[in-house]
Amino acid sequence: MKRCLLDQFSQSAGKMKSILVAFSLFVAGCLAVRYDGYETIRIEPQNHEQRTWLQILELSLKDKIDVWQSSALEGHPMDVMVAPRFQAELKEILDVQQVPYHVMIKDVQSLVDTQTKDVGTSNDFDYTQYHTYDEIQQWVVDFSAQYPSIVSMYKLTTSFEGRDVHGIKLTGTGGTQPKKAIWWQGGIHAREWISPATVMWICKSMAEDYGVDPTVTAVMDAFDFYIIPSLNADGYEYTWSNDRLWRKTRSKTSGFCVGTDPNRNYAYEWGGMRGCQYFPCSETYRGPTANSENIIKGSTEFLMNLKQSGHDFVSFIDFHSYSQLFLYPWSYSARASLPADSTDHGVAATKFSDGLKAVYGTEYTVGPSARTLYAASGCSVDWGYATLGAKYSYVVELRDTGRYGFLLPANQIEPSGIETYAAVKAYLGHMLEEYYP
Template sequence: MILKFLACFLLVWVPCPAQKTRFDGFSVLRVVPTSEKQLLLSKQILENQNPLEVDVWRFPGGVDHSLDIQVSPKHFSKLNQTLTENGLQAHLLIRDVQTLISEQERLNKNVKETADLFNYGKYHTLDEVNSWIKNITEYYPNMTTALKVTQSYEGRTIQLLRISTGEGNSKPSFFIEGGIHSREWISPATVLFMAGQMLDRYSSDTRIKQLVDSFDWFILPVFNVDGYEYTWTKNRNWRKTRSKHGSCVGVDPNRNWDYEWCKEGASKEPCSDQYCGPSPFSEVEVKGVADFIMKNSKNIKGFIDFHSYSQLWMTPWGYTKQLPPDFKDQDKGSELAVKALQKVYGTKYNHGSIANVIYVASGSSADWTYGAAKIKYSYGVELRDTGKYGFLLPPDQIIPSGTETLEALIALANFVVNN
C-alpha cells in the first residue's frame, strides 16, 4: 500500500537485465508536513521534480503524517535543498539502502535450516512458498487443501491454502492475503507463520483450535507472484505486477480493483507505481483473486490484506475520507485486534479508515471486498515497522511479527464470530 508518488521518472541507475539492481548511496529522508500549506508543497515538489530518482516509501495522508522518500545520491542535495527552501525539514531515516538490502540478504542466508522442518524465521522464495503449500497439505491432509486461484501474467501459478475442519459449505469463511505489493516481504512471511501456527498448534492449544474451527480459512501467502519473484532476482524494491504497458512495466495491484477505480490516490500514468491499469481488473492476478472471492463471498465474513510498513490496522473506505455505515463495527474489530497485538511485545498500531489513517487510495482490495463483495469485516493492515528498516526488516523480526499478529487475528476472529 505504500506508494511511489512520481508519475514517471528516468531510471538511469538500472543496470542491464542480467544484473540485480543496486541501491548504493540511495538514502531515505523523512519529512513531516506540519500544516496544510506544507502538505500541499510536499506533493507539488515531488510532482515537479521529474526526472528524479525518487521512490516514496510512505506518502503523507495529512498534516503531521510522515513522508518517507528514497532518493539517489545524484539527486540527494537537490531534493534536500528544494525541501529546505519550502520550509520542509528532512530527517535522514536510512543512510544507505543497499547496506540494509545486503544485511537482510546476509542475515537471511545465515538462518539455519533443518532437513525436515520449514523455518518460519526467514524469508522464502516463491518456489519455497509453493513447496511449503505442497508439503503442508501432505502433512495435514485432513485439514488442508491446496487451491489454484489463477495464472499470473508471466504464467506462474497463484495458489492458496484452505484450512478447514468442518463438513460441507455451511461454515463461515475468512480470507487472508499477503504480498500484493511485492517488496513488502514481511507480509508473506507473517501470513506463512500464522498459517503454520494454526496447523501445528491446533491439537494442543484450545485458543488456536477455536480460531481454526470458527471459520474455513482461505490463506493466500503471495498474491503478486511475478513481482515477488522479481524482487528476489532483479530489483528488491519492485512494487507492481510485471505486465507490459508501452515502455513501462507493471500495475499497482492494489489500485486495480473494480470499485471507485482510478480516482484520487491512483494514477493513469503507466510508469507510476500507483498506476491503476488501463481498466479495472486488467491484471489477471487481481481478476483471478476477485473471481475466487466473489464465488465464495456468500460465506466469507472476514478479509485481511496484509502490507508493510507503518503499523496500522485499517478499514474502508480508502477512496474517500467519508466513513461507511458499518465503520463503528469494523473499527471495533480493529481496536480489539491492536490491543491484543500490543499485549505481546508492546508494539503499537493505529487504527481507523484507510483514507483517514494513511492516505486516500482508490481501487483497493479492502474497498472492493466491502463495497462489491459485501464482506463487512474487510481490513487493510500495514505490518512492522515504522520506518527504521521500512521494507527491509531483518529476518529476526518475522516470528515476533507473526506472533503478535496472530494474537490480533484471534481477537478479531472472535469478534467477527459474535457480530
C-alpha cells in the first residue's frame, strides 16, 4: 500500500511535470511564476527509520516538490513546498507512513505579495525594504560616494547574462599597511533576499559607527573588508521578474534546464556525491565543471589575485538563509576529520551567536557544517578555508527557522540587521584580539 501510493504520486506528478515543462518553454519570459495555493509543509521524522524513508522520498520526488530544508540529520525537520494538485497525495503518503507533519505556510503567494508591494515608493534607499538588483548596484555607487574616505567600490566580475557585479571595500583611515583582509558575500542563492538586505545593513552600520564606536573603529583600522552584497546577479534579478523562489544561476545547461547551484560550484571538493546533483534540472546541480559559473570563477579569481599580491585573508563569511546557523568547515563530509583550527572556529562562532542572542534572544546553532546541517560538496565555506586560506571561514544561515523560510517579511529586515550587526561586532572583537593583541 505504501509503495503503491508513492508510485501513484510519482507517476501523476511526472506526467504533470512534462506538461508543465512544455508549457513553460512556450511561455518562457512572458509570465511570472505564481504560487497561489502552494503550501510549505514541515515533516518531522521521529526515528532513524522514518528519516531514511524521507531521504528516499526526497530523491524519488525531487522534481515534484521543492525541498526548502533537508532532513539529513537527527532532530532536523524537512521543509517542502508542494503545489495544490499534489498536497492531498503527499499528506496521505505521510499519514500511511505515520510521519508527523504540519502546514507552515498555507499560501506561499500571499507571502510573495507582501514582500514586494511597498517597493519603490521613495527616492531614498530604504534599508527596511527589499530592493531589486539594479537598486542594490546603485546603492554600491551611492554608498561609496557617501563615505569616500572609508568606502570604495570595485567591479568583481560579470554574470552569465552580462550584469556587472560590484562590491565595496570598507576600511578605516588609521592603522598600518598592509592590513589583513576579510571577505563577506551575500545573495549567492537568489531567493534568499534577507541575505543582501542584512549585508547592506551591516555595511551601513559600520560606516556610521566608524570614529564613534571604539570596536568598529579599531577593526576597520585593522582590517580591509571586501564585501559583495548580491553575488548571484542573474538569479536575483530573475526572482524579481519571473520566479520569486528561483535558487540557482541563469546559465544555460543541457536541454531545457537552466542554472547551476553556485554554492556547489567551488573547486574545493567539487563533484562529490553528497548534497549536490549531476542532474542539470536539480536545485543543487553542481555544474558541468568546477568554476563553470561566471560569478564563482570571477570571484575566486579576484580573491586569489588579491592573495597572490600580498593580501592575507583571515575571514570569509557567506551569508544565506534560513535556519539560524553559524557553520564552519567541513561542509563536504560529516565523516572527514575536522580541521586543525576547528576548536578556534567554534570559539569565534560562539562569540558571534552570543552577541546575536543578546539583542532579541534569537537562538543560533553553531557547529561544523556537514555535522550540523548536511553534507554538501563544492561549497564556499570549504573553499574559503582550504584554498583562500582564511582561517575563519563560515556560512551564516540567517532568520528564520521556518515560519516564513525564504519569504521573510520586510518588517524583519531591521531586526535581522541589528542583531547580526551586534553578532559581527562580537566576532570581529575576537578577531582583533587574536591578530592585533
